[in-house]
Amino acid sequence: MEAPNLHLTMGNWVANHWLSVLFLVSWLGLNIFLFLYAFLNYEKSDKYYYTREILGTALAFARASALCLNFNSMMILIPVCRNLLSFLRGTCSFCNCTLRKPLDHNLIFHRLVAYMICIFTAIHVIAHLFNFERYSRSQQAVDGSLASVLSSLSHHEKEKDSWLNPIQSPNTTVMYATFTSIAGLTGVIATTALVLMVTSAMEFIRRNYFELFWYTHHLFIVYIICLGIHGLGGIVRSQTEESMDESHPYNCSISFLEWDKYEWSCRRPHFVGHPPESWKWILGPIALYIFERTLRFYRSQQKVVITKVVMHPSKVLELQMRKRGFSMEVGQYIFVNCPSISFLEWHPFTLTSAPEEEFFSIHIRAAGDWTENIIRIFERQHSPMPKIEVDGPFGTVSEDVFQYEVAVLIGAGIGVTPFASILKSIWYKFQRADNKLKTQKIYFYWICRETGAFAWFNNLLNSLEQEMEELGKMDFLNYHLFLTGWDSNIAGHAALNFDKATDILTGLKQKTSFGRPMWDNEFSRIAAAHPKSKVGVFLCGPRTLAKSLRKCCQRYSSLDPRKVQFYFNKETF
């Protein structure tokens, strides 16, 4: 029974995500292609014949991973140019939403590229460890093999740069060779910077100690600089063209003991270092990123006027602001900087105002150093208003939410914040009879542990309730609040006050429920109430909830496409 629905849902998913899938597959494909291309080049090419004699296949592994590292270091800077991406999104505003969504998964892509960089760094370092070890061994070898003859090549003073083995003397250790070469030194520094960036960017650290992550991540500057100068030493050597014309390895490698000895014997080979090429890959993105930071700075310098400051219960600060040329859509977010707290830190906040309002607002909850500081600054009513800088807005423009006849909106915990914007906007559109709005009925589910920090959202629902009553449209919005952090006290109070018209906890007309919603009941009720509609289900919340909702959507969508159909959209607002 569920199989046909599964195909529908999968088809739905592919239709929504085909561009992201295509992009990822192309990126992976390019990685594989570049790796194989460089690998085969270094493994088969004649000019590396003598180099391979000493190093073996480790050479090809090192160079192939190096090429992929160049490619990925180029790619990693692009997803964080959020203004550029915003611009791209803006230029395709007449494209449908499907094309714009992938641009919002920029940070996911950034992380994927970072993992790839880590993998290729590991391959590159391990391969070079083998390379240095082999160079060292062949320098110390006294067995008169081709490798040792090749290694002795620089001892001829006539042609200065014609050496092959960077380790010139049997007494040089690999450690010394590494730290006295540009490549070795920059390699160690860059890899250390990479490790530090990765450990401070682990989700646990990033979510709980954001400032640490933000500051440490600026080590990418060290990484990029080291990457740029990494290849300056020209340690990777290949035989020159003229030398190959003169004495091709196929003809001359066997007679290596007689090079230059007689008139008719082969000349010894001459080598040249590979010029650095990393800079060619990263120069473009570096320029883009510098432009991005400059643009952010320029936008941040534009004046932000704070029109209203509201302190809500449980230390939630609402800031209503205006900025020239600022236009937003529902569910977007902005980055905020307060120079009096910290020059460099920009923190993201979801916009809680509707686009129809004359101001834009954010609600700041005390959740760390910076947020606590900003709340404290605004609490001091007699001091001058601190300067605020704003960058944005960024994020999904989720206009899908207005396209469904029946919309089921589910906000869990802090995921309720974007719904403030959405609910307000839907209400404004409904009042003005905006024909972009197809919604006739909204079911809103709000799930949180306790309402404390969201008392402001409470007030919003309250005022929406009043306005709907005035217009006589009480049944437009049907909302439920579920408190998951209840105890027997709260339940006891609720039982005692069962007869009251308003809920004792929230003061709203609709009663609070305790525990988690039973989605089967809710979905079957909605399906029964709207047997012929397309129902859009929008969630902003945890993944586990997304899974169970997706299942419910499949289960309660009718097999008949003319009857009720549930479409699940998990939005990362």
Added chain:
Amino acid sequence: MGQIEWAMWANEQALASGLILITGGIVATAGRFTQWYFGAYSIAAGVLICLLEYPRGKRKKGSTMERCGQKYLTTVVKLFGPLTRNYYIRAVLHFLLSVPAGFLLATILGTVCLVIASVIYLLAAIRGEQWTPIEPKPKERPQVGGTIKQPPTNPPPRPPVEVRKKPSVDKEEAATPGGPQVNPIPVTDEVV
């Protein structure tokens, strides 16, 4: 930066260093590099560090996400008491462990990363942080029926039928609980 618990980052860094040491050690040992015995040492040191650092300590504020399956190692690490609780000792331990690996190129990256972790642990120790194990929460569910002594013998007090059927007129009056209902038997509010 005041609320940062440095030990949390030091823990991630030390765990990463352990893995790097193991990898470098395996490369050196498998490739039989010069002085490969340092590589063998690195593998052992790396494993020890990973086992020590795998169980995440409890954050001072807020909930801590455990690593998958860390409770078994938590019990072992807890056994060492102050040796594992104190971050000064950890800083010194990591520093000492990193020194021999610094003699081999294959493991020097592990050394550098471990020294950095050691410095961060030192910073954490200076700020008075400590490793506290994440204990599983004791199940607080009271036994069902444990508080029920006896079913009530009297029926609950009910007003006469006519008074019960009247809907409450004043929705705003929150002051008087119960509205028009008058209890024949005085009822005390036992709910705290």
